[in-house]
């Protein structure tokens with residue numbers, strides 16, 4: 001390994017050959033502002049060097065150098081804060097702002113916008129430059145994502161995440177010069193493209209050019225509609241990140257406070273999607289055992305993640321008999337709420353409004369799919385829930401923990417780990433082990449399937465049966481596995497797939513982390529902590545689920561269960 005020595009702001013530092021000035025400055029804890037540059041998952045980096053916000057002065061060079069793309073050289077002397085560099089950076093931001101709407105107050109990303117933060121840090125209070133402004137029609141075609149090109153700064157982060165990490169390539173730069181935009185091919189509306197609505201583009205967009213469809217007004221309206229019972233379900237990953245929006249430490253599960261906040265907002269019943277995650281395991285494990293014993297299609301692919309389902313429908317339609325037919329926990333919950341729960345409450349399902357709080361933007365699209373019968377009425381993200389709590393003036397930090405309502409609120413530890421990659425697999429193994437062996441599984445922790453790696457493989461012995469499993473997160477990794485299946489080289493019985501790298505903890509609707517992916521570890525640990533603290537940790541031991549089968553569904557994979565809890569997939573290849 002050859003090392004380079006250079007000086008930045010009068011401090012010497014040694015870095016590996018090939019490193020950039022930005023990387024060297026980081027070692028000295030010197031922050032250089034960036035905008036287009038972003039470190040992404042799996043070692044990917046977005047560094048088109050296009051915004052020029054990171055320019056620094058290098059001794060002996062006439063022109064300023066972009067720190068994010070300029071490699072260090074032996075003896076280099078860099079000044080990050082010379083007056084020339086500071087003025088140039090400010091000029092760059094003023095130029096970007098001259099072609100950017102200035103209605104920040106009304107922007108979905110306000111207070112989370114990196115351009116806004118940069119302008120504030122630089123003390124920019126007026127735009128010196130007046131020129132032509134780009135104006136485009138907003139793309140509001142999808143129920144998940146809004147594209148507002150007027151706010152696009154052409155950093156291409158969305159393109160990198162969509163093409164390199166997710167390998168979907170729904171967005172790319174088109175045209176030239178002032179007319180350049182980042183868009184689906186031929187300006188097609190998002191809903192008509194192969195976009196999976198995973199929302200990873202929204203998560204990395206530094207401005208409001210890509211944002212979620214905000215449904216909070218619909219929820220406020222629902223909560224104030226006379227004669228309706230308004231109930232809410234919350235997905236497992238939400239509790240691992242919601243606290244971040246209120247300044248609480250990373251990785252602090254806030255389940256009890258979240259329940260209390262939802263009650264304060266006015267929901268009549270606060271339920272847990274974890275209940276339906278336990279139900280998913282009952283249905284999915286039964287389906288898997290059936291496929292293994294009856295010579296059904298293997299490997300079976302999990303089907304909880306709607307972004308992943310959109311991906312296979314668009315890109316691998318020849319494999320549509322591989323995913324489990326189980327609906328996602330969100331939709332299983334919806335189906336049970338509008339039938340079993342409605343019956344129990346002696347209510348017309350039309351008088352129940354079900355709101356979902358999800359870490360995911362694809363869940364908005366999923367709920368709107370015609371085959372889901374509008375069981376889930378409104379979907380909001382973790383971020384939208386945080387906005388509602390703030391709008392209502394609730395002091396989140398001071399809330400006392402409260403419990404979910406019974407009937408659809410009981411869950412096990414197996415369900416809460418659905419929110420992280422490997423969690424669905426581990427939950428399924430806990431149940432499959434006991435069903436197959438008839439013995440009690442004392443140590444329920446399957447460490448072998450845990451961790452944030454994009455592709456994991458495991459071979460688990462259950463008596464005489466060897467279960468070969470793969471766990472995948474991120475659609476680029478899913479593509480690799482699906483290609484293996486196509487080639488007949490995937491020797492697995494079951495594969496868990498999540499569209500977002502790391503699973504739902506990194507969903508497109510979670511609080512923004514601005515490239516600090518180390519936070520995902522904290523969110524992951526929050527879920528394993530909650531699992532560990534649960535009295536019941538196996539889905540089939542959930543008493544509310546046992547009761548649901550006894551009173552309503554019969555047994556797993558029964559005709560009634562199939563009608564309500566299973567679905568079909570559609571070939572959407574163009």
Ligand code: FES
Pocket residue numbers: 033034035036037048049050051052053054055066067068069
């Ligand atoms: Fe370096 Fe944009 S951050 S050029």
